[in-house]
Amino acid sequence: MDIDVTDLVVRMDSVGVRRGRTALLQDVDWRVELDERWVVLGPNGAGKTTLLRLAGAELHPTTGSVHLLGERMGRTDVFELRPRIGFCSAALANRVPAEEKVRDLVVSAGYAVLGRWREEYDALDTGRADELLGAMGIAHLGERAFGTLSEGERKRTMIARSLMTDPEMLLLDEPAAGLDLGGREDLVARLSALAMDPDAPAMVLVTHHVEEIPPGFTHALLLRGGGVVAQGLLEEVLTAETLSATFGQDLELQRAGDRFFARRRV
Numbered sequence: 350m351d352i353d354v355t356d357l358v359v360r361m362d363s364v365g366v367r368r369g370r371t372a373l374l375q376d377v378d379w380r381v382e383l384d385e386r387w388v389v390l391g392p393n394g395a396g397k398t399t400l401l402r403l404a405g406a407e408l409h410p411t412t413g414s415v416h417l418l419g420e421r422m423g424r425t426d427v428f429e430l431r432p433r434i435g436f437c438s439a440a441l442a443n444r445v446p447a448e449e450k451v452r453d454l455v456v457s458a459g460y461a462v463l464g465r466w467r468e469e470y471d472a473l474d475t476g477r478a479d480e481l482l483g484a485m486g487i488a489h490l491g492e493r494a495f496g497t498l499s500e501g502e503r504k505r506t507m508i509a510r511s512l513m514t515d516p517e518m519l520l521l522d523e524p525a526a527g528l529d530l531g532g533r534e535d536l537v538a539r540l541s542a543l544a545m546d547p548d549a550p551a552m553v554l555v556t557h558h559v560e561e562i563p564p565g566f567t568h569a570l571l572l573r574g575g576g577v578v579a580q581g582l583l584e585e586v587l588t589a590e591t592l593s594a595t596f597g598q599d600l601e602l603q604r605a606g607d608r609f610f611a612r613r614r615v
């Protein structure tokens with residue numbers, strides 16, 4: 350029997366995205382449930398960002414159908430849908446004015462949603478923003494201008510911002526890109542804590558690196574050339590064979606505790 354679409358955060362059926370004669374994605378069938386945390390892995394140009402933008406209601410498929418949070422894309426108002434989805438990407442962070450104050454940036458996510466602007470922020474909203482900044486380990490940066498932050502602090506601010514609206518789904522496009530080792534490890538730990546929180550939204554994290562998979566993530570989708578190489582439970586799907594097929598190299602995959610490591614087989 351067909352699953353009730355309202356139980357699914359993402360449902361894609363035979364989805365394709367084309368630009369001219371190029372297929373960015375083809376034949377993608379994908380289902381994400383409320384309590385799942387997905388990692389989307391693949392090399393440069395595999396279609397990961399395209400897939401995430403479909404899941405973020407930022408893009409329509411050329412073929413097939415996409416349901417998000419029970420609504421069918423093309424038959425629903427994306428402006429009502431988008432506030433229910435937290436989206437974090439470098440492209441978004443790059444659009445933040447350098448002088449924007451960190452706390453205001455987080456709080457304003459809520460205002461964009463509600464479509465109202467006020468001179469003074471409610472104490473409640475400011476409190477929530479500070480709470481989220483605290484959860485990301487940057488409570489002390491609320492008064493700082495966004496442009497003065499380090500790359501890691503920016504990433505954490507953007508994640509706090511995307512959680513401000515209490516979204517039902519959180520989409521993270523390469524959140525650890527550009528971070529140093531300490532910054533990466535810190536972010537992985539924070540995303541792991543979020544992934545293990547039963548009250549957290551469904552999560553989809555795009556990355557090139559298995560080292561960046563936070564413990565607590567449950568599922569994986571491996572993409573190459575716009576097509577799905579493998580998908581399903583992380584434990585079952587992520588193997589040296591699937592990883593090698595995804596990246597087109599003979600790779601060795603190691604597991605140490607709840608983390609993964611990969612390198613080329615010598």
Ligand SMILES: Nc1ncnc2c1ncn2[C@@H]1O[C@H](COP(=O)(O)OP(=O)(O)OP(=O)(O)O)[C@@H](O)[C@H]1O
Binds near residue numbers: 369373392393395400
């Ligand atoms: N408008 C477009 N016209 C033609 N090709 C496009 C267009 N937009 C994206 N592409 C191509 O589609 C492919 C998939 O892009 P996408 O950004 O989804 O990949 P990605 O897996 O996120 O890559 P990366 O890891 O490098 O960010 C790329 O080869 C890209 O050049």
